[in-house]
Amino acid sequence: MQAVRIHSHGGPDVLRIEQLPPPPIAAGQVLVAMKAAALNHLDLWIRGGMPGVALPLIMGSDGAGIVREVGSGVTTLAPGDEVVVQPGLFCGRCAACLDGRENLCPDFGILGEDADGVQAGLVALAPANLFPKPTGLSFEEAASFGLVFLTAYQMLVKRAALQAGETILVVGGSSGVGAAAIQIASDLGARVIATAAAGDKTEFARAMGAHEVVDHYADNWHKRVLEIAGADKVQVVFEHVGAATWDQAVRTMGLGARLVFCGGTTGALVEMDLRHTFRKHLSFLGSTLGDLDTFRAVLQRFEEGRYRPFVDRLFPLEDVAQAHHYLEDRRQRGKVVLSIPESDIN
Numbered sequence: 287m288q289a290v291r292i293h294s295h296g297g298p299d300v301l302r303i304e305q306l307p308p309p310p311i312a313a314g315q316v317l318v319a320m321k322a323a324a325l326n327h328l329d330l331w332i333r334g335g336m337p338g339v340a341l342p343l344i345m346g347s348d349g350a351g352i353v354r355e356v357g358s359g360v361t362t363l364a365p366g367d368e369v370v371v372q373p374g375l376f377c378g379r380c381a382a383c384l385d386g387r388e389n390l391c392p393d394f395g396i397l398g399e400d401a402d403g404v405q406a407g408l409v410a411l412a413p414a415n416l417f418p419k420p421t422g423l424s425f426e427e428a429a430s431f432g433l434v435f436l437t438a439y440q441m442l443v444k445r446a447a448l449q450a451g452e453t454i455l456v457v458g459g460s461s462g463v464g465a466a467a468i469q470i471a472s473d474l475g476a477r478v479i480a481t482a483a484a485g486d487k488t489e490f491a492r493a494m495g496a497h498e499v500v501d502h503y504a505d506n507w508h509k510r511v512l513e514i515a516g517a518d519k520v521q522v523v524f525e526h527v528g529a530a531t532w533d534q535a536v537r538t539m540g541l542g543a544r545l546v547f548c549g550g551t552t553g554a555l556v557e558m559d560l561r562h563t564f565r566k567h568l569s570f571l572g573s574t575l576g577d578l579d580t581f582r583a584v585l586q587r588f589e590e591g592r593y594r595p596f597v598d599r600l601f602p603l604e605d606v607a608q609a610h611h612y613l614e615d616r617r618q619r620g621k622v623v624l625s626i627p628e629s630d631i632n
């Protein structure tokens with residue numbers, strides 16, 4: 287089978303398309319023939335060099351495919367089942383896992399970072415990483431949303447407890463996780479202000495459900511957000527951009543507001559004036575990926591048509607380096623997906 291694998295860190299040239307033997311199926315595992323796999327910003331970080339990532343590594347956290355074979359002891363899946371990948375890894379035995387808070391497991395990890403990922407013709411996974419593909423979605427669409435919707439739903443619903451009628455600021459609304467946040471917030475009945483670059487990225491954020499979009503390359507864009515938000519300012523901020531936007535995002539927060547964050551794509555070090563935060567009773571909530579209950583909730587909403595996938599561009603698996611360039615140049619509006627032809631499986 288073909289797989290996207292790295293043996294060293296660096297630019298897109300370290301991505302290799304390799305012919306590998308099919309992975310062995312351990313007891314309790316399922317062999318899946320992958321049809322599509324998506325890219326995330328995480329792929330760029332891992333390729334560029336992340337501490338603790340063991341090499342060589344097959345890339346990729348998101349995908350969809352068809353069950354080919356099940357290992358001993360697997361009763362919940364059968365050959366022919368169409369599945370979507372849940373990217374979180376966890377032990378299933380600790381107190382957090384038994385309590386349904388799998389993303390707080392001490393052994394928590396992510397496919398394509400802490401274990402071989404899914405940008406390959408065949409992958410062997412535990413049933414906890416495989417869920418039924420929403421009907422009505424293509425494999426490419428089903429591959430596209432897992433990580434970003436899991437992350438954004440966990441942040442908005444489980445961490446920030448966003449309520450209908452609240453005003454939310456989604457920073458970086460044209461990225462994958464930003465667009466997921468806009469859809470989730472809008473579906474919840476919140477009033478959504480997003481930031482995006484002017485032009486087609488603004489149009490994309492609107493199409494995702496943002497009620498107002500502010501150009502985040504304009505000077506002092508937070509003042510425009512405050513004008514739109516009105517006297518109570520913003521109640522929830524969704525942040526994943528980090529250093530470039532943090533200060534202005536914090537300035538939009540009203541009394542008792544919550545800022546929920548992940549990522550930090552422009553840098554992880556930020557400065558804050560603590561006097562402004564405690565006097566306004568602000569909350570800052572970190573979050574990583576999500577639990578299984580959240581993944582089920584996201585799939586259910588795709589099944590109901592309340593959320594919709596946003597595939598920007600498809601690349602064949604062997605053009606993965608071009609796909610990385612495309613993402614790195616910030617040209618995407620939504621998700622970049624790799625299609626995996628039948629010939630890559632054998």
Ligand code: ZN
Binds near residue numbers: 381382
């Ligand atoms: Zn655990």
